[in-house]
Amino acid sequence: MKRTKTSRAWMREHVNDFYVQQARAQGLRSRAAFKLIEIDDKDRLLRSGQIIVDLGATPGGWSQTARARIGTSGRVIAVDLLEMEPLPGVEFLQGDFSKAETLDRLTDLLGGKPVDLVICDLSPNISGVGISDQGRTIHLNELALEFALGHLKPQGVFLVKTFQGAGFEDLLRGMRKAFESVVTRKPKASRDRSPELYLLAKRLRPGRPLARLSPGGESV
Numbered sequence: 046m047k048r049t050k051t052s053r054a055w056m057r058e059h060v061n062d063f064y065v066q067q068a069r070a071q072g073l074r075s076r077a078a079f080k081l082i083e084i085d086d087k088d089r090l091l092r093s094g095q096i097i098v099d100l101g102a103t104p105g106g107w108s109q110t111a112r113a114r115i116g117t118s119g120r121v122i123a124v125d126l127l128e129m130e131p132l133p134g135v136e137f138l139q140g141d142f143s144k145a146e147t148l149d150r151l152t153d154l155l156g157g158k159p160v161d162l163v164i165c166d167l168s169p170n171i172s173g174v175g176i177s178d179q180g181r182t183i184h185l186n187e188l189a190l191e192f193a194l195g196h197l198k199p200q201g202v203f204l205v206k207t208f209q210g211a212g213f214e215d216l217l218r219g220m221r222k223a224f225e226s227v228v229t230r231k232p233k234a235s236r237d238r239s240p241e242l243y244l245l246a247k248r249l250r251p252g253r254p255l256a257r258l259s260p261g262g263e264s265v
Contacts, residue, residue, distance in 0.1 A: 064234045068106070074132075075106030077166060079234040080243070081204075082110055087230070088245060090202055095119045096160050098151070098196070100142055100189050101167030103129040111164065119161075124151060142167065143188055152196075159198040165189040165205040176211065183212035190216075194223055194249070203246040210240060220246050 064076035073079075085091050091114040099108045102123035112121045112134045121135045124147070129137050138154060140147030167185045186207050193203040203224070207213060220227045224246035231242045 073106055074104045074109050074130075076234055078106035078110045080166075080232040081107045081164065083232040083234065084204065084230050084243065084245065085110075085114060090162055090204065090245075091115050092161075093118050095162055096155070096158060097121045097162045097164065098155075098160050098192075099123045100163065100165040100192070101125055101185075102137070103127040105129050105132050105135070107164055107166055108132055108135045111162075122151070122154060142192075143185070148192065151192075155196065160193075160196045160201060161198055162202045163189065163193040163197060163204070165203075167206065179208060179210040179212065182208050183216055186216050187219075190220060190223070193246075197249060199249050200247075201249060203244075205244050205246075206241055207244055208240045209242065217244065220244060223250060224248060225250055 062076065064079050068074070068076045068078060091097075091111055093116050095115050096119060097111050097115070099111065099121065102108045103125035105123065108121050108123040108129075109132055112132065115121070117134065123129060123132070123135050123137045124142055125137075125139065126141045128139060131137065136154065138147070138151055140150060142148070165186075167189060168182065186205055189205050190203065193201070197203065203220075207216060217227065225248040227244060227246045229242050230245055235241055
């Protein structure tokens with residue numbers, strides 16, 4: 046199948062991208078690793094001995110970074126629908142995070158231990174229909190938030206990629222109800238034209254909502 050002009054232009058940009066080149070030079074799984082590196086440099090999220098869950102992990106850039114930064118202690122559990130090449134010191138669970146079966150397997154893997162940090166770089170398969178893609182993104186964000194609310198330690202941290210658009214403000218309000226601190230981050234590795242940004246939430250509020258979130262981001 047012939048590539049369109051748009052896809053050829055994207056490929057040229059991707060190949061020449063500074064962060065793509067740096068990822069290859071440094072043996073990193075993806076350019077996305079630099080997003081987590083920059084956020085961690087600023088906010089000091091990754092520490093020795095932590096239990097970390099990486100949602101939407103494939104190809105493994107964030108899990109690779111997390112494991113390198115926490116050292117040999119602690120655990121990094123990566124989850125993705127797609128297969129991921131093995132990473133030393135990273136436990137991988139393949140499954141659809143939106144399905145109860147995968148959540149049950151992940152819960153079993155944790156063995157009842159609370160999580161220090163949930164990181165989520167999940168994105169839906171892009172259809173090109175903006176409203177649909179945004180709705181699916183927010184839905185994944187909400188599922189990740191629900192998991193974080195049920196498994197984080199009281200001083201735990203939740204970092205999630207989202208996109209500005211419909212549902213964003215509701216998601217932000219829901220996170221602010223659940224966490225004492227919620228800030229936005231836009232790493233340099235995020236392309237300027239991209240509406241993506243990251244929400245960083247710290248310290249669960251007492252009496253936070255634990256019920257399943259509605260499509261609007263409110264607890265029900």
